[in-house]
Amino acid sequence: MAEQPIVQTAGRTQLGEFAPEFARLNDDVLFGKIVWNDSVFSLHDHSLITISILLGKGMAGESSFRSHIELGKKHGITRKEIAALLTQAAFYAGWPNAWAGFRVAKEIWAENHDTDNELARFQQEMIFPIGEPNDTFAKYFSGKSWLAPISDEQVKVSNVTFEPGCRNNWHIHKAESGGGQMLIGVAGRGWYQEEGKPAQEILPGMVIHIPANVKHWHGAAADSWFAHLAFSVPGEKSSTEWLEPVTELEYNQR
Numbered sequence: 001m002a003e004q005p006i007v008q009t010a011g012r013t014q015l016g017e018f019a020p021e022f023a024r025l026n027d028d029v030l031f032g033k034i035v036w037n038d039s040v041f042s043l044h045d046h047s048l049i050t051i052s053i054l055l056g057k058g059m060a061g062e063s064s065f066r067s068h069i070e071l072g073k074k075h076g077i078t079r080k081e082i083a084a085l086l087t088q089a090a091f092y093a094g095w096p097n098a099w100a101g102f103r104v105a106k107e108i109w110a111e112n113h114d115t116d117n118e119l120a121r122f123q124q125e126m127i128f129p130i131g132e133p134n135d136t137f138a139k140y141f142s143g144k145s146w147l148a149p150i151s152d153e154q155v156k157v158s159n160v161t162f163e164p165g166c167r168n169n170w171h172i173h174k175a176e177s178g179g180g181q182m183l184i185g186v187a188g189r190g191w192y193q194e195e196g197k198p199a200q201e202i203l204p205g206m207v208i209h210i211p212a213n214v215k216h217w218h219g220a221a222a223d224s225w226f227a228h229l230a231f232s233v234p235g236e237k238s239s240t241e242w243l244e245p246v247t248e249l250e251y252n253q254r
Contacts, residue, residue: 008032044121047072048085051101055086056093060100069101069108076121079109119146119161122225126187128159130227140169140242143219156232159186164226167219167251170195170243179212179235183228190226192218202228212238217246 011026029035036046051072054065072082082105090098123130131148134141143166150157173181183192185202192208193199195215202208202218208228210216212235220226232238 008036042124043075044072044077044124047075047077048081051082052085052089052093055089055097055101058094058097060097060104065101066104066108069104073108073117076117076124078118078121079105082109118225119163122161122187122227126159126227128186128227128229130161131159134160137168140171141219142167142169142245150229155234158230159227160230161227162188162190162220162225164220164224165222165251166226167191167217167246169245170215170217172215172241172243173210173212173233173238174241175212175235175238177236178233179238180214180233181210182231182233183208183210183218184231186227186229188226189221189224190219190228191221192216202226215243219246222251 008027008031011023012020015023015026031037036043041049047068050068051065054060054062054068059065069082083102086098086101086105089101119130128150129148130146132146134145134147137147138145141162144163145166145168146161148159148161150159173179183202185204185206185208187204190202191199192202192210193216194210200208201221208218212233218228
């Protein structure tokens with residue numbers, strides 16, 4: 001999903017008549033194609049850099065710092081990321097500055113959980129859509145997942161997205177002949193496991209071949225969002241049998 005470029009008008013709105021050249025530099029250069037909308041950093045990374053610099057200059061109490069924290073959240077900075085940034089900055093920019101930064105960040109991230117923001121950020125890592133909440137199969141998943149049908153012709157293909165720690169139940173793709181499933185990692189990091197075998201890590205571009213009539217599960221790593229393409233392999237009298245959830249003990253023994 002392409003990022004929407006920043007369009008800034010604050011300079012001209014507030015200083016257009018008094019200092020037109022400053023206003024132009026602010027709106028067209030700083031927030032234009034030269035700096036914020038360049039192709040080197042994402043808007044997410046521009047926000048991280050700017051927040052770090054303002055914090056280091058002791059500006060955590062200034063309105064510009066709050067504005068850039070709010071802008072950073074819109075650009076996909078997660079609660080986990082801002083906490084990690086401020087923690088590291090404490091050792092370089094000073095403990096009081098970090099405390100001041102945390103007060104602002106806590107207020108901005110206080111109203112709701114960061115799932116929507118993290119999901120939007122994760123979407124930027126892949127070319128396939130996230131789709132809609134996987135409500136139809138939610139009872140077979142531990143955690144939240146999303147489903148985006150990619151193709152229903154020749155071979156059925158869907159993009160499945162898992163929040164960190166989410167996985168589907170043990171299940172079997174049954175078939176008298178043919179059948180089974182194929183997974184291709186799209187983004188993030190996940191796991192696949194067949195009953196009685198060690199779990200396999202799934203990274204972007206990796207292909208997992210799942211034979212028919214084999215009990216297995218797949219899902220996200222505990223610390224990462226994950227998405228894979230799921231291909232349904234045609235087979236005779238094929239069906240899916242959903243079984244028991246993957247326990248925390250089984251999940252953590254990978």
